[in-house]
Amino acid sequence: MSETSPQQGAESICPPVDLSGDAGWVPFDAPSLVGESLRFVSGEPDGNRFRVRYYRDSEQHLHARIWFGPETEGPPGHAHGGAVSAVMDEALGLAAWAAGYPIVVGNLNISFRTMLPLQKVVTVESRVVSAQGRKVMVHGRLFCGDAVYAEGECLCITLPGR
């Protein structure tokens, strides 16, 4: 009988992945801006769920380099739509914070364009496209090379008194 059951094998930690940014990107320290609360997506940087690093480019746009691990599985071998949505929620909301708006997300509209294979490193790029009164609109897409996996439109609402 084998000493390692399939279940034990599934619990082993996946090897390190390369989450380095593009040339000219500067690492972005999210906790120093918004505190330590973002554990759902960012909380286990060496775990088997999400591994994420944030960067800003020379125009101060926020980018995320993200690995979807085996614990994000939905359809066999591919990421759960909720996992993709969680990443878009955090990355696009954080983009508004990084642009100077203290917000929560009021509405998030995600289009899932292509199924995302597990254990793939992808990028989320974001743009704050408008800010009117308390409403800040952020657009983003999750992609790798020419493959676009999801696009998002995120209405953020500023928090009074912050």
Ligand SMILES: CCCCCCCCCCCCCCCC(=O)SCCNC(=O)CCNC(=O)[C@H](O)C(C)(C)COP(=O)(O)OP(=O)(O)OC[C@H]1O[C@@H](n2cnc3c(N)ncnc32)[C@H](O)[C@@H]1OP(=O)(O)O
């Ligand atoms: C205590 C917290 C500290 C946080 C400090 C650290 C945070 C660190 C964040 C890190 C980065 C983020 C990453 C994760 C982002 C999330 O996941 S946030 C969590 C998920 N989001 C939520 O739980 C939000 C729940 N909703 C709410 O709290 C409230 O509905 C809101 C959004 C604050 C708005 O409520 P409100 O302040 O009473 O404002 P309200 O008058 O209803 O709306 C203001 C305007 O926005 C419009 N609006 C509001 N909601 C919507 C909507 N869903 N659709 C369309 N329009 C809307 C209204 O129509 C209104 O428009 P006008 O009439 O002015 O034209």
